[in-house]
Structure formats: C-alpha cells, structure tokens
Amino acid sequence: MSCEFGEQVSMLMDGELPADAQAEIRDHLASCTECQLMQRDFLLFRVEIGKLSGVAYGAPGRQMSNARLSFWKRAVSVPVPAVAAVLFVAVVAGIGLLRFWPSPIERVDTMQPTAVAATAESKNDLISRFDKGGRAEIVVVSRAEGAK
C-alpha cells in the first residue's frame, strides 16, 4: 500500500473521522484506484466477518446486520464497565449464597425434635402432643398427691 490516505480510508469505514475529513477522503477516493480497492476489500472483509459471527462490524453496519439476523443470533454491545459491574455483583451474590445457604449438617444441628414429632403419621395419635422433647421421669408420690 503506497497511498498515504490508506489509514484514513480505514478510519472512514469505521466512522472515526470528523465530517470535514470524511469529505476530503471521499474526494480522494473518487480519484485514487488504490484506495478504492482498499475500500472494497474492507467492505468484503466486513461482510465475511459478519457471516461468521452474526455481528456486523461498525456501528451502522451492526444495526443493519442485527435487524437481518434471527433473534437467537442477534447481539448487543455492552460497555466494559457495565459488564464488570454485573460480574462483580454476580460473584458477590454467589459467595453470599454459598456462605449462608444451610449445609446438611447445619440443618441437622438446628433441627428441633418437636418438628420431627409432628409427622403426618403421628398427627393422628393421642399422645404426640405431649412430646416436647423432655426426658422420661419416674417418681413415687403419696396417693393423696396422686390421682387415687
């Protein structure tokens, strides 16, 4: 590539030139065969890339390409800080879940016997309601204290 405007043609394709510079390069393109060939190559390259990834290169191209692609192939561009923020929040949330999610052993430790006593099987019997998890006791009482 010997033309000194080659790089500016590339910038024009990427929409990176100010308006006055764009007019100047377009004037040059009308007369420079080398830059015309380069522009054509850029365009072909962009089309090929778009076919492979479903993402058109460059802002105007992307809008057009997304409109043509099916829903499952469409893409959006997200600013890097936003992606970083989302990832950070996801990692913090994951660590929090792992830390505070009750492990099976903790479940055992915090399980209350009375919760077990109230199983569907035992709801029907007459004595489950007396079981509050206490230890059996046996005492001698005088009959005056007792029932008889």
Place this chain on the structure above:
Amino acid sequence: MKIKFFLISVVVLACAFLVGDKRPVAAETQVRRIRFQVTAIGETAGESSVLAQTTIEGLPGTDFKINLRNGSFKMEARFLSDLVSNDKIRIKASLETRRSYGYSARNLPLYEEDTQKHTLDLGFDQAIELLPFGGGGGTDVLKIEIVPKMVYLPQGPDAAKLTIDFDKKMPGGEISIEASKTPHTFDVEAVITADGKPVAKGNCHCFIEEPQEMILDTVAVGDAAFSTRVTIKEFIRGGPAGMASFGFDLDRIAEGAHELVIANGAGVGLVGDSLSYPLTEISARYGKKYELKFRIKLAE
C-alpha cells in the same frame, strides 16, 4: 367381778384384733396377690383425662412392661416387683426411650436414646408416676400412674393366676402392657477345683440383673482364694426348672492382691445343673488342672 373381767377381756381382744392387723382373720387361709392399676392420664391446661387403663394382678413378684410408641418416640418401661414386707413393694424400674431426632447429612436417621434404672420402695398408700416425656411439657403432660394394692384370693387354682384386664384401651394402640411372673432371686454356688478336688468355694444370693460379689474362700492348704462378680441376666423358661443366663468375672486373690483370671465370662445353664469353665492359664502356671464350677438354683 368375773363377768366384768370377761367383758373387759373381750373388748381388749376385739380392739387388738381391729388395730393390730388390718387383714381379716380369713386372710390366713387366703393367698396374697398384688394388683397394679396402670392409668395413662393426659393433662392439658389443668384438665385431666384418662387415655388408657389396665389392671394387672398376680402373685407377689409379678413383673410388667409398659410400651409406649408414637410416630417418633418409643419407650419400654420394665418393672420388676417384689414384696419386701407386708406393707412395702420394691420396684426395679428400667426405662429405655428412643426418640427420632432427624436425619444426618447422609440421610441416615438420628435418634436420642436414654436408659435409666431406678429402685423404688413403694408403700400401698403410694403410687408411681411415670412421665414418659418428662414434666416440662408446659400445659400438656402425659402421666402414667401405677397404683399397687394388696388383695386376697381364696386358695385354689385361680389364686396363682396372672391376669391383665384392659379397662380402657387407646384406639391407636400407642400404649401396650405385658405382664409375667418369673423368678427374681437365685442362689449361686461357685467352686474352684484343682485336679478335681475343691480348693475354694463360696455362695451368694443374687437378685436378677444385679451384680453380686462373692468370695470363694480357700478350703485347701496352700491354695489361693478367689472372688467372682456374678450377674444373673435372665431367667429363661425351658427344661424342667428353667434356665438362667449369667455373666461373671473371676479374680485370684494371692497375698491380698487380685489377679484377673476371667473377664466378661458368660454362660447359660439349666437351673440346678453345674457348669464348668477350665482355667487354662492358671493351670499351666501352677501345674494343676484348675476348673471353675457354677451351680445356680432358684432361691427358696
């Protein structure tokens, strides 16, 4: 004067009869039995209701078992009773409870288990209160009352019968009661022989399930004494007189020092028969064939 003396004598005798013995004269020809009334009472906020009631009656020495089971709790309460005097019963109570606690990390069931043993001397004016779930249940308390009573029956085939009357049953069968009459006291003889000749012997009176220490005093000059700790574990019906299972340890006592000869020995034998245990270790050491012989008999 004679009439007056006669009348006073009659009054004094009558008073002595009424005050001195509460039993009727006819009781001398009657058989003493013990009746246990077992009542399960549910107390809720001060209100009591009888959930189940059973009456057990049999000769002194009648044993019974109360089983309680619900969805997550199981209790087996065993009561061995003995009449120790005219107005007192000794109850040996053994409580075993098992409560489901939940599941482990590997999804295996976890249980709380508890075993308690109590010896209770009980008068006929007293009762046993068994609280299967303890007394700290707030307003809801389950109580099983066991009330003993001495009763008399005329001598005859019914006098020795063991009866259980289920006066009120729980519809779900949560409480069940069993009763039995088995011997509780045994006489145990132990003899150590050396080359077939007794060198030490002793005897003791054992109550079932209670370890009993027995010294086997030397009866031969030059031989050591022994001591054994015997526990009659169970009386098993079978054979002409039944069988007894027992466990024991044996020590040799030489110059005041105890040397363990057998640890955790055990056996099951016919009541009245002899069981032999060769003592190989001390036989090899002292150059004689030593044996330990046990004979277990029912106590009179």
